[in-house]
Amino acid sequence: xxxxxKVNAHESSGxxxxxxxxxxxxxxxxxxxxxxxxxxxxxxxxxxxxxxxSGKTTTIRMLCGLLxxxxxxxxxxxxxxxxxxxxxxxxxxxxxxxxxxxxxxSIAENLDFVGRMYDVPNRKQLVDSTLERLGxxxxxxxxxxxxxxxxxxxxxxxxxxxxxxxxxxLDEPTAGVDPGARRDFWDxxxxxxxxxxxxxxxxxxxxxxxxxxxLAYIAYGKLLARGTGAExxxxxxxxxxxxxxxxxxAVGRSLxxxxxxxxxxxxxxxxxxxxxxxxxxxxxxxxxxxPAHAKAREVPTGLEDVFIHLMRGAVDPSAKTEKA
Ligand SMILES: Nc1ncnc2c1ncn2[C@@H]1O[C@H](COP(=O)(O)OP(=O)(O)OP(=O)(O)O)[C@@H](O)[C@H]1O
Numbered sequence: 001x002x003x004x005x006k007v008n009a010h011e012s013s014g015x016x017x018x019x020x021x022x023x024x025x026x027x028x029x030x031x032x033x034x035x036x037x038x039x040x041x042x043x044x045x046x047x048x049x050x051x052x053x054s055g056k057t058t059t060i061r062m063l064c065g066l067l068x069x070x071x072x073x074x075x076x077x078x079x080x081x082x083x084x085x086x087x088x089x090x091x092x093x094x095x096x097x098x099x100x101x102x103x104x105x106s107i108a109e110n111l112d113f114v115g116r117m118y119d120v121p122n123r124k125q126l127v128d129s130t131l132e133r134l135g136x137x138x139x140x141x142x143x144x145x146x147x148x149x150x151x152x153x154x155x156x157x158x159x160x161x162x163x164x165x166x167x168x169x170l171d172e173p174t175a176g177v178d179p180g181a182r183r184d185f186w187d188x189x190x191x192x193x194x195x196x197x198x199x200x201x202x203x204x205x206x207x208x209x210x211x212x213x214x215l216a217y218i219a220y221g222k223l224l225a226r227g228t229g230a231e232x233x234x235x236x237x238x239x240x241x242x243x244x245x246x247x248x249x250a251v252g253r254s255l256x257x258x259x260x261x262x263x264x265x266x267x268x269x270x271x272x273x274x275x276x277x278x279x280x281x282x283x284x285x286x287x288x289x290x291p292a293h294a295k296a297r298e299v300p301t302g303l304e305d306v307f308i309h310l311m312r313g314a315v316d317p318s319a320k321t322e323k324a
Contacts, residue, residue: 015042017167017198018063020074020081025058025067025221033058034221035072040200040214045193047212048202051311055221056202057097060169063200064092077167093160094169103145107136107155110144111162118163126162134158134188150181157188168192170201174208186211206304215303217310224310229303236306238262239278241285243271245294258284263309274305 018040025033033055040046048056061067063076065085073080079087101110108127115123131137134154139147144155153173160168170189174182186208189199193213201212209215210229217225217232225232243251248271255261255273260280265272275281289296 016040017042017044018046018074018076018200020063020072020076022072023059023062023069023074024071025055025062026070032221033062033069036218036221036223037072037074038216038223038226040198042198043193043196044213045189045199045201045211047209047215048200048218049204049209049215049307050218050224054218056218057171058221059218060094060171060200060202064088064094064169066094090163091166092169093163093165093167095156095160095171095173097171097175099156099159101144101152101155101159104143106141106143107131107147107158108140110155111158114159114162120163126164130158130162133161148181149177150184153177153181153185154188157185161192166198168197168199168201170199172202172204174203174205179207182208206302206307209303217307219311224313225306233301233303233306236301236309237276238274238301238305238309239276239281240272240274240299240301240305241281241296242267242299243273243285243289243294243296244269245289245292247292247294251288251292251294254288255284258288260284263305263312265305265308272299272305274301274309 016039018038021037022035023033024031024035036059050056058067062069063081065081065088068082073082075081076088077091081088102113105113108131111127111130112123115127120126131140134157136154136158139151144152147155157173174185177185182205189201193199203209214228215226215232216223225235227235245251252264252271255264260275260277261273261284262275263273273281273285285296
């Protein structure tokens with residue numbers, strides 16, 4: 001019931017917070033973001049996925065005015081990203097991959113310091129309410145240096161929220177954090193989105209991708225897929241089989257390069273085999289599994305299957321140049 005209410009609230013908000021077209025950034029001769037366009041609505045949690053070095057951080061930095069695109073245009077929070085970056089920065093909370101906290105200051109002192117930097121009015125009250133908002137009140141006097149990874153992450157989020165931003169840009173905010181702390185962090189993100197906060201978050205974790213309202217998958221700076229998780233999976237057109245049994249390595253060997261087999265990935269004690277030609281794939285799976293007495297069953301294709309598939313199909317433009 002709750003989930004239905006949340007989705008409706010999110011869908012009914014029509015205002016666009018990020019609206020950029022053809023963003024392009026080059027470093028030297030390398031194009032790291034290549035004509036990337038996106039629209040993000042208010043209250044949306046928008047996930048940014050892609051392999052290392054695919055241009056996620058560079059895009060985030062262009063959105064908040066820290067980097068100037070070489071091509072492209074657009075608005076963030078209604079401000080022009082080319083000419084109004086100062087205004088954008090004031091209304092954005094940006095959590096970088098390597099956020100810094102003062103380890104020898106307490107949680108509350110860290111927030112107070114951030115409040116001074118932003119020159120926020122009613123600083124003391126704001127620090128108190130932010131501590132409360134993120135469940136940090138009980139730890140306010142604890143030194144940041146003594147916090148576990150999950151609590152540090154939460155403090156970093158609190159620091160981003162102190163100046164009351166309207167948009168959160170989170171660059172791999174939970175990298176290296178244990179699953180329980182990641183889940184808590186995401187519960188906070190959802191609560192903030194329910195209150196109207198817009199969130200753009202980059203991640204490599206599939207469970208986090210599934211918690212986003214919409215996703216964009218990029219590789220080599222180019223958009224390869226976008227939509228809700230279900231849309232991204234459906235558009236990939238993949239069929240996936242799970243094979244279990246005793247002779248999996250032999251089954252795997254006979255599936256390599258077989259008709260219809262585009263991907264072969266070990267998943268724990270099973271093999272996942274995927275492809276876009278369902279009939280050819282099924283025939284190959286039958287042919288490989290039967291002689292080995294392995295069990296094969298069709299399973300729903302997951303986001304991870306799709307992303308691996310997309311990545312394998314992506315062409316590295318710099319590799320092409322080198323060969324030419
Ligand atoms: N200031 C810079 N000068 C030169 N090259 C850069 C600069 N910043 C980023 N790059 C390069 O641009 C490419 C994209 O980097 P970016 O950090 O945007 O990727 P990413 O998708 O965020 O990667 P990750 O998942 O590893 O964080 C990489 O090849 C990187 O080395």
